[in-house]
Amino acid sequence: MSIPPNPPAGPQKHQPFVPETMEMKEFTFRAVFLGLIMTVVLGAANAYLGLRAGITIAATYPAAVIGMAVLRIWKGTVLEENIARTSGTIGEGIAAGAIFTIPAFLMSKCSGRTVYLTRAARHGRRS
Numbered sequence: 001m002s003i004p005p006n007p008p009a010g011p012q013k014h015q016p017f018v019p020e021t022m023e024m025k026e027f028t029f030r031a032v033f034l035g036l037i038m039t040v041v042l043g044a045a046n047a048y049l050g051l052r053a054g055i056t057i058a059a060t061y062p063a064a065v066i067g068m069a070v071l072r073i074w075k076g077t078v079l080e081e082n083i084a085r086t087s088g089t090i091g092e093g094i095a096a097g098a099i100f101t102i103p104a105f106l107m108s109k110c111s112g113r114t115v116y117l118t119r120a121a122r123h124g125r126r127s
Contacts (some may be wrong), residue, residue, distance in 0.1 A: 018079065023038050026079035034070055035087025043091020050099040056092065063088030 018024055042059040050056045067084035071077075075083075 024077050031083040034084040038088030039120035043095040044060040047095040059089045059092035
């Protein structure tokens, strides 16, 4: 690797990948549908792995690769890939929240009904 002979002086102007003047589809049915499918599949896989091994994985990378591959076949845009990837990673957070908190409630023998009855007994029932 060589250093350019005369590096530019001062800050360069940012050039966005998608210019402001370009009209490109972003929030489409196929992007949201693909994201929802990935949410279910990656969320279920993460829940299984978390309950089995006690650790979860970042679903962002598989969602990005799957989203790029499928939307490339469907002739999608880069903005649709962004929507599909972002919505595809939601399952990871939902699965992690469920698999790490629900067993804790069960181990502590604390269910929603018990908490409600304890609070109602302590503070009186309010309608």
